[in-house]
Each structure stands twice: as C-alpha cells, then as structure tokens.
Amino acid sequence: METDQTPLRVALLGCGTVGGAVAQKITRHGDELAARVGRPLELVGIAVRRAGRDRSDLGIDPTLFTTDAEELVTRADIVVEVIGGIDPARGLILRAMEHGASVVSANKALLAEDGPALYAAADAAGVDLYYEAAVAGAIPILRPIHESLAGDEITKVLGIVNxxxxxxxxxMDTTGAGFAETVERAQALGYAEADPTADVEGFDAAAKAAILASLAFHTRVSSADVYRDGITDVTAGDIQAAREMGCVVKLLAICERVEGEGGEPGVSVRVHPAMIPRTHPLASVREAFNAVFVDAAAAGELMFYGQGAGGDPTASAVLGDVVAVARHRVAGGRGPGEIAYADLPVLPMGSAQTRYHISLDVADRPGVLAQVARIFAEHEVSIETVRQQVVPDEDEQARAYLIVVTHTAADAALSATVDALADLETVNEVTSVMRVEGS
Structure with a gap:
C-alpha cells in the first residue's frame, strides 16, 4: 500500500552551536530520518539575526537562511526553537502553534517560566510541545520521567544538571585551585561563558530543576519557586573539608516529595552546593558531564548519565524530539501534554530536610564546646559528629576551630542554629556552612 510521502516541513529558529548541528543532521541524514518517521523531513528555513554572515562551514544551502522568523514559522509543520531566552522565542512559538506547527524547544528558561501557557497553546492548537534538550543535553531524562515512569510514583530527583x-x-577538587582561577580556566577551555553568572549563580540549574519537578510530581513548578544558591562562595577550604569527610562538593538540583508542618504533602525544589559521599554515584560525575538520579516507589533507584551540553549532544536530543513529533503527524496522534493533576504546594526551603557541615572559629578556652552544643539542643538539631582543630595563625597564636556535622533536620531549624551560633561571644566567626546530601 502506498503511503503519503509529502515532506514534513521543518523550520529552525537559531543557528548557533546547537542549531547548526541540528541543521546539518537534518540535511545529511535525510534518508535515515525519513525511514524512522515514515515521511521525508524537509528543512524549509533557518531564522537567524544576520543573514549575510558566512556560514559556509556548515555545508547548508545559503538560501535557507532568513531574518524573517515571523513568516518562517507560518509555513512549517514542525518548528525547532534553539534561540533561547524568553522573547522573541515565546512569541514565535505561540505563532507557530497558532498556524498548526508542533514545536520542539531546548529553551529551559522559557519552559520554566511559562510552561503552562505553552502547554495550553499546544492543546488549543492540537499540536505537540516537546523539549527533551532543555535539561541535561543528550541525556534522555524528561521523556522517561514523563512517559516511562508514568505508572510509578517518583519520590526524589537528584541531579547534576549544569x-x-x-x-x-x-x-577545584582535583587541583586544589580556588574558585576564580578555576572559572577562568573553564572560560579558556570553552566550558564557561564570558559572563558565567547564569551558571555559577545557579539560575540555569534552577530552571532545569523546575522542569524536572513539574514532570516528576505532576505539579506546576516555575523557576521562581526554586530555592537557589550558586557556587561563588565555595572556597578551596570547603573543598578540603569535604575531602576530609570522604565527600566531594557538587551543585545539586534536588526535587523531592516532602511533608509540610501540618503533615500535608508537598514538593521541595532547591539548587545549592552540597557535600556528597565519594561513594555516591553522583560523586563520580566528572568535568562537564551531567547525571540525574531518580528514586521511584516501584522502579527503585535509576541514574541517567551523559554529556549535558554541546552542539552534537544537544542536537541528538532535539532530533529525537523531532522524530517523535513527526511520527505523531504521520500517524495522526499527539504525545502526552501537561499533567499537573496533583497540584501539590511547593514548600519553602525551611521545610526541606537536610544536614549541615558547619565550621566555627572559636575561642580556645574551656566550656566552648558545651555552649555550642547547647545552641544545637535549643533548636532541636542533633549533632552527628564534632571535631576540634587547634592551628597557629599568622602570629603563631593558637586558634581553635570546631567542625560540626548534623543529623537530618528541617533547614529552617539548621539555619536558625547557625544564626544563634554566630551570636555567641565565644564564636569568633562561622567560617563555613554547607549542606550535606546523599547519605
């Protein structure tokens, strides 16, 4: 039986590192993609800011480039958005949907801020909205959470997503170098942007955490709901302290089901640096790789690992979505839309259950440890371990340090404990506070 072989028209918004890789794969692997989809895919245009720029290295037909993105999205069956940011991406996606196009996006910032509105527009138009590439690059994590684990109950998602x-x-862990010089090295190697703020301050990870939590817990979570603490205050001393504990410091995205003060179910979503044991699977994630650890009631513990950024890895995720939505166009169906039936409250950071590693510069005299222990007891925070160090300072005078690791407690209680410790006359300074996870 003959089947319709009319090409499905694909419009590409953006031709940077990811967009260029997507365009190359569509044009160079057309026959293979057609076999997977059931109909050919035809790249009908690539929207760019400057059409005259030399892009001959991509091997793409130069007549495909256009600066008229508004017109381009009206003549496509599938629109791929890889320009990033909120606007004009949002307007172009909505316009594409209004004209009947399914959308594939890698735009975590937009999806974390305005995902519900985009889903509503897709539902109204009867089209797909897919965005696997928005979180963790090449790692297939969103569709497994949204579809493969749809019959299970996810209790926690813990990941390195930046x-x-x-x-x-x-x-910093392997060389002992400080934060500033390590960021400069990352910039020189192309791992960090000239302005690394979105990464090192945790904004990028927070947007991804919002998307993960929304899918995992069937609840609308925006980036504004995510507690965020970046890595700019992490010192070489923190890294060494973690090493002495048998831990390593990672910036973690943590999404989990928790109970509020009244016992009601809720969701905690946070991004912050934390010490994790070197025996934990995430501790072995090196360099610029990403990994996401999922804990589900029936499936148990699952881990997804791979390259979290880069042109080809991210293009792999984009093309996977393109094939999925193209198959739906051919078969006449749609993929799953937004599932937000649970509508759980996103609880404040103070409700999160965690542990602290606290380093105190204290007076070197009797009774100090008893005063410190009293503060912990008053705030109902249990101490797991305490260690004292006496070291000479620059004037060869002895200085005492207490290193305290707590048992699990509400973050609000731990934070109040730290504030009270800072007010003690015998505490010269709270030199370091870091959360401990994964044990």
Missing amino acids: GTTNFVLDA
Whole structure:
C-alpha cells in the first residue's frame, strides 16, 4: 500500500552551536530520518539575526537562511526553537502553534517560566510541545520521567544538571585551585561563558530543576519557586573539608516529595552546593558531564548519565524530539501534554530536610564546646559528629576551630542554629556552612 510521502516541513529558529548541528543532521541524514518517521523531513528555513554572515562551514544551502522568523514559522509543520531566552522565542512559538506547527524547544528558561501557557497553546492548537534538550543535553531524562515512569510514583530527583559548575567544582577538587582561577580556566577551555553568572549563580540549574519537578510530581513548578544558591562562595577550604569527610562538593538540583508542618504533602525544589559521599554515584560525575538520579516507589533507584551540553549532544536530543513529533503527524496522534493533576504546594526551603557541615572559629578556652552544643539542643538539631582543630595563625597564636556535622533536620531549624551560633561571644566567626546530601 502506498503511503503519503509529502515532506514534513521543518523550520529552525537559531543557528548557533546547537542549531547548526541540528541543521546539518537534518540535511545529511535525510534518508535515515525519513525511514524512522515514515515521511521525508524537509528543512524549509533557518531564522537567524544576520543573514549575510558566512556560514559556509556548515555545508547548508545559503538560501535557507532568513531574518524573517515571523513568516518562517507560518509555513512549517514542525518548528525547532534553539534561540533561547524568553522573547522573541515565546512569541514565535505561540505563532507557530497558532498556524498548526508542533514545536520542539531546548529553551529551559522559557519552559520554566511559562510552561503552562505553552502547554495550553499546544492543546488549543492540537499540536505537540516537546523539549527533551532543555535539561541535561543528550541525556534522555524528561521523556522517561514523563512517559516511562508514568505508572510509578517518583519520590526524589537528584541531579547534576549544569556542566560548567560541575567542571569548576571538579577542577577545584582535583587541583586544589580556588574558585576564580578555576572559572577562568573553564572560560579558556570553552566550558564557561564570558559572563558565567547564569551558571555559577545557579539560575540555569534552577530552571532545569523546575522542569524536572513539574514532570516528576505532576505539579506546576516555575523557576521562581526554586530555592537557589550558586557556587561563588565555595572556597578551596570547603573543598578540603569535604575531602576530609570522604565527600566531594557538587551543585545539586534536588526535587523531592516532602511533608509540610501540618503533615500535608508537598514538593521541595532547591539548587545549592552540597557535600556528597565519594561513594555516591553522583560523586563520580566528572568535568562537564551531567547525571540525574531518580528514586521511584516501584522502579527503585535509576541514574541517567551523559554529556549535558554541546552542539552534537544537544542536537541528538532535539532530533529525537523531532522524530517523535513527526511520527505523531504521520500517524495522526499527539504525545502526552501537561499533567499537573496533583497540584501539590511547593514548600519553602525551611521545610526541606537536610544536614549541615558547619565550621566555627572559636575561642580556645574551656566550656566552648558545651555552649555550642547547647545552641544545637535549643533548636532541636542533633549533632552527628564534632571535631576540634587547634592551628597557629599568622602570629603563631593558637586558634581553635570546631567542625560540626548534623543529623537530618528541617533547614529552617539548621539555619536558625547557625544564626544563634554566630551570636555567641565565644564564636569568633562561622567560617563555613554547607549542606550535606546523599547519605
């Protein structure tokens, strides 16, 4: 039986590192993609800011480039958006849907901020919205959570979802270098942007955490709901302290089901640096790689690992989505849309259950440890271990340090404990506070 072989028209918004790789794969692997989809894919245009720029190295037909993105999205069956940011990406995606195009996006910032509105527009138009490439590059994580684990109950998602910060922290751990010089090295190697703020301050990871939590817990979570703490204050001393504990420091995205103060179910979503044991699977994630650890009631513990950024890895995820939505066009169906039936409250950071590693510069005299222990007891925070160090300072005077690791407690109680410790007359300074996870 003959089948319709009319090409499905694909429009590409953006031709940077990822967009260029997507365009090359569509044009160079057309026969293979057609075999997987059931109909040919035809790249009908690539929207760019400057059409006259030399892109001959891509081997793409120069007549495909256009600066009129508004017109381009009206003549496509599938629109691939890899320009990033909120606007004009949002307007172009909505316009594409209004004209009947399914959309594949890698735009974590937009999806974390305005995902529900985009889903609503896709539903109204009867089209697909796919965005596997928005989180963790080549790693297939969103569709497994959204589809493969749809019959299970996910209790926790713990991940390294930003390659730049993982590279920086890994280099600090292996070389002993400080934060600033390690960021400069990451920039020189192309792992960090000239302005690394979105990465090192945790904004990128927070957007990805919002997307992961929304899918895992069937609840709308935006980037504004995510507690965020970057790595700019992580010192070589913190890295060494973690080493002495048998731990390593990672910037983690943590999404979990928790109970609020009244016992009601809720969701905790946070991004912050934390010490994790070197025996934990995430501790072995090196350089700019990403990994996501999923804990589900029936499936148990699952880990997804791979390259979290880069042209070809991210293009792999984009093309996977393109094939999926193209198959739906051929078969006449749609993929799953937004599933937000649970509508769980996103609880404040204070409700999160965690542990702290606290380093205190204290007076070197009797009774100090008893005063410190009293503060912990008053805030109902249990101490797991305490260690004292006496070291000479620059004037050869002895200085005492207490290193305290707590048992699990509410973050609000731990934070209040640290504030109270800072007010003690015998505490010269709270020199370091870091959360401990994964044990």
